[in-house]
Amino acid sequence: AQKVTQAQTEISVVEKEDVTLDCVYETRDTTYYLFWYKQPPSGELVFLIRRNSFDEQNEISGRYSWNFQKSTSSFNFTITASQVVDSAVYFCALSEDKNAGNMLTFGGGTRLMVKP
Amino acid sequence: DAGVTQSPTHLIKTRGQQVTLRCSPKSGHDTVSWYQQALGQGPQFIFQYYEEEERQRGNFPDRFSGHQYPNYSSELNVNALLLGDSALYLCASSLAGSNSPLHFGNGTRLTVT
Numbered sequence: 001a002q003k004v005t006q007a008q009t010e011i012s013v014v015e016k017e018d019v020t021l022d023c024v025y026e027t028r029d030t031t032y033y034l035f036w037y038k039q040p041p042s043g044e045l046v047f048l049i050r051r052n053s054f055d056e057q058n059e060i061s062g063r064y065s066w067n068f069q070k071s072t073s074s075f076n077f078t079i080t081a082s083q084v085v086d087s088a089v090y091f092c093a094l095s096e097d098k099n100a101g102n103m104l105t106f107g108g109g110t111r112l113m114v115k116p
Numbered sequence: 117d118a119g120v121t122q123s124p125t126h127l128i129k130t131r132g133q134q135v136t137l138r139c140s141p142k143s144g145h146d147t148v149s150w151y152q153q154a155l156g157q158g159p160q161f162i163f164q165y166y167e168e169e170e171r172q173r174g175n176f177p178d179r180f181s182g183h184q185y186p187n188y189s190s191e192l193n194v195n196a197l198l199l200g201d202s203a204l205y206l207c208a209s210s211l212a213g214s215n216s217p218l219h220f221g222n223g224t225r226l227t228v229t
Contacts, residue, residue, distance in 0.1 A: 004158075035217070043204060045159070045220035091158050102149060102210055102218065103172050106158030 002027045004094050004107035012113045013082050021077045021110045023092030029053075034068065034075045035093040035104065045091065051075065082114045118143055120221035122207050128227045129197050137192040137224045141209030147171075148190040149218065150182065153204040165190050166212055194226075202228045 003026040013019045025034065036048040049059065051068050059066050063080045079086055089111045093104040121140045129135050141148050147166045151159035161174035165184035184190045188209075194201055204225050208218040 006158075037220075043206075043223040043225075045206065045208075045218075047217045047219070050217050093158075102147065102164055103161050103174070104151075104159070104218070106160070108156075108158050 002029075002032075002094050002096070002105040004092050004105055006090075006092055006107035006110050008110045009108065010111045010113070012115065015084060015114055015116050016081050017114075018078060018080050019082050019112065019114075021079075021090050021092075021112065023075045023077065023107060025073050025075065025092070025094045027094060027096070029096050031096075033095040035095070036066065036075075036077050037091045037093060037106075039089040039091060039109070041088075048077075079112075082112075084114050084116055087112060087114045120145075120207055120209050120219050122205075122221040122224050124224060125222070126225045126227075128229060130229055131197055131199060133197050134193065134195045135197060135226060137194075137205050137207075137226070139190045139192070139207030139209075139221060141188050141190070141207075142219045145209035145211050145219070146188050147210045147212050148184060148188065149208045149210075150190070150192045151206040151208065152176070153206055153223070155203070159206055162192070197228045199228050202226060 005024045032053045034051045037045040056068050065078045067076045089109045091109045092107045095104050123138045149164040150162040153159040162176050163173040164171050168184045179195045181193045204223040206223045208220045
């Protein structure tokens with residue numbers, strides 16, 4: 001069975017601090033997809049990134065970066081120089097290859113609060 | 117370009133009643149998935165519809181059923197409501213075979229009293 005664990009339920013930082021959100025996953029599949037979504041107070045889940053299990057290259061997009069390590073089954077998300085607008089709940093998710101990202105198993109989420 | 121739209125935004129029902137939630141997928145999308153998100157938890161997959169048929173289903177009882185129409189819009193029906201059905205219900209759409217990520221709507225907040 002698949003499982004995603006986000007051990008940090010809530011993180012509070014001051015604006016401009018860097019923050020890393022942890023994600024650990026479990027799966028028996030050799031091919032799978034990993035995702036991060038952001039959920040602002042409006043409720044909509046906003047897609048941030050998708051990685052397949054064969055692509056361990058780290059990715060940077062502006063102030064966001066992701067570190068994927070299959071050896072530790074982790075897919076961590078770092079926000080550099082955090083801003084108040086980054087305040088939201090962030091979800092890590094996993095999908096088997098056969099679902100091609102349509103049937104997601106989500107972690108419990110990490111609530112990030114960025115204070116001015 | 118309209119995104120995923122869901123209605124209603126909020127709903128209050130009594131235990132034992134039935135409820136229908138509606139979703140219109142993003143323009144160009146043909147696949148609709150439904151997720152249940154209890155307060156303080158991550159979303160859980162309910163089921164997915166494609167070509168008007170249920171294609172995949174998560175670990176939810178038969179009280180949860182759905183439908184997809186020829187225009188790709190979808191409904192989620194829940195019968196014999198329980199207090200534990202109170203949650204945010206999220207609809208997501210995608211285009212089959214496109215390998216595109218899911219696009220989510222803002223959800224319907226269901227409260228069962």
